[in-house]
Amino acid sequence: MSDLSNKHIVLGLSGGIACYKAAELCRALIKAGASVQVVMTEAAAQFITPVTLQALSNRPVYVSQWDGREPNNMAHINLSREADAIVVAPASADFMAKLLHGRADDLLSLMCLARPIQSVPLILAPAMNREMWQHPATQRNVTQLRADGAHVLDVGQGEQACGETGDGRMLEPEEILEDLVAFFQPKVLQGQHVLVTAGPTFEAIDPVRGITNLSSGKMGFAIARAAREAGAEVTLVAGPVHQATPRGVRRVDVRSALDMQAAVAQHVDQATVFVATAAVADWRLAQVATQKIKKDGSGQLPQLQFTENPDILAGVAQSERAQNGTLFCVGFAAESHDLLEHATAKRARKGVPLLVGNIGPATFGLDDNALLLVDAQGSQALPHASKLSLARQLVAEIARRRG
Numbered sequence: 581m582s583d584l585s586n587k588h589i590v591l592g593l594s595g596g597i598a599c600y601k602a603a604e605l606c607r608a609l610i611k612a613g614a615s616v617q618v619v620m621t622e623a624a625a626q627f628i629t630p631v632t633l634q635a636l637s638n639r640p641v642y643v644s645q646w647d648g649r650e651p652n653n654m655a656h657i658n659l660s661r662e663a664d665a666i667v668v669a670p671a672s673a674d675f676m677a678k679l680l681h682g683r684a685d686d687l688l689s690l691m692c693l694a695r696p697i698q699s700v701p702l703i704l705a706p707a708m709n710r711e712m713w714q715h716p717a718t719q720r721n722v723t724q725l726r727a728d729g730a731h732v733l734d735v736g737q738g739e740q741a742c743g744e745t746g747d748g749r750m751l752e753p754e755e756i757l758e759d760l761v762a763f764f765q766p767k768v769l770q771g772q773h774v775l776v777t778a779g780p781t782f783e784a785i786d787p788v789r790g791i792t793n794l795s796s797g798k799m800g801f802a803i804a805r806a807a808r809e810a811g812a813e814v815t816l817v818a819g820p821v822h823q824a825t826p827r828g829v830r831r832v833d834v835r836s837a838l839d840m841q842a843a844v845a846q847h848v849d850q851a852t853v854f855v856a857t858a859a860v861a862d863w864r865l866a867q868v869a870t871q872k873i874k875k876d877g878s879g880q881l882p883q884l885q886f887t888e889n890p891d892i893l894a895g896v897a898q899s900e901r902a903q904n905g906t907l908f909c910v911g912f913a914a915e916s917h918d919l920l921e922h923a924t925a926k927r928a929r930k931g932v933p934l935l936v937g938n939i940g941p942a943t944f945g946l947d948d949n950a951l952l953l954v955d956a957q958g959s960q961a962l963p964h965a966s967k968l969s970l971a972r973q974l975v976a977e978i979a980r981r982r983g
């Protein structure tokens with residue numbers, strides 16, 4: 581199942597240079613499984629042609645409220661009634677000002693005003709020059725549009741087409757897509773604060789070498805994303821990995837197990853859910869060499885002494901907040917065989933209410949996985965699926981257990 585399958589999106593374009601990004605957004609929505617109906621203002625048609633968007637959406641584009649193609653000549657009614665959401669990207673300063681006043685002198689604003697407000701959400705991706713964005717009139721309009729029920733997305737920051745630099749760029753198409761996918765997810769963790777550890781740790785030997793493992797961090801990042809989609813505040817403590825930060829997630833990068841433990845200690849007091857997916861190194865060097873250990877040609881091997889790393893999860897699980905249920909702890913177990921037996925034993929050893937088992941070698945670095953949830957009641961298999969899909973199912977299970 582694609583993220584937006586069975587969703588019909590009316591994609592509105594108002595006038596702005598970011599219209600060129602709307603073509604990519606249209607493609608991205610369709611790739612994610614949505615059907616897309618494009619509606620443009622006359623100003624938008626100055627920046628990108630309806631022909632381009634018709635070709636990408638595979639549907640005729642609507643620009644005018646006098647378009648006679650609809651049998652009842654009421655495109656604003658018909659198009660808005662079919663939509664699962666209206667997404668205006670770019671939403672110009674002028675268009676937002678217009679919406680605010682309930683004006684309706686072009687098809688797009690007319691359709692936004694005519695939408696069934698309870699069942700068809702309106703999502704706006706603002707795009708404008710930084711001065712226009714910061715202007716009190718625009719900020720006032722954004723506040724009022726939100727109060728009127730519109731979902732106004734963030735703006736991007738950086739170089740602008742006018743040559744200035746600042747806030748006001750339209751989000752990139754993939755960011756808008758991620759926000760839209762999140763928008764449709766059930767908000768089962770609203771009000772919760774989820775702390776996630778992910779990835780491997782790196783234990784230094786000397787300034788240029790270290791010990792690490794093959795954890796990609798993908799499962800933990802998927803859980804952070806799914807928890808955010810479900811409405812939680814999310815802090816993600818990540819070891820050295822090459823994964824993009826999920827939107828809206830606060831990321832804290834760490835290197836060693838001790839760094840990870842310190843970052844967890846710093847954030848765990850605000851958390852109501854702790855999910856430990858990190859593949860924390862079991863041992864670190866007792867003494868890290870301050871200079872590179874040199875091969876001197878004598879054939880003598882370096883004598884490395886190890887010491888055990890703290891068990892971050894077990895430590896958190898013993899805290900008072902975890903013991904009295906204020907903090908719900910979830911552990912992971914990567915095993916190679918006898919998953920149920922090992923996961924059950926690990927749940928008891930770690931002292932956590934929920935332990936999630938997976939077959940490590942079958943999933944390391946991949947985009948899919950299969951999970952076995954073990955709790956006091958027994959076990960439940962989440963069959964083979966993408967890590968994001970499994971993460972969403974796990975989030976739903978956590979939410980159910982949180983009541």
Ligand code: C5P
Binds near residue numbers: 859860890911
């Ligand atoms: O003991 P083992 O490494 O198999 O346990 C796995 C679980 O414990 C995972 O949830 C992992 O994130 C967590 N863990 C931890 N700190 C460690 C070792 C494991 O938090 N030092």
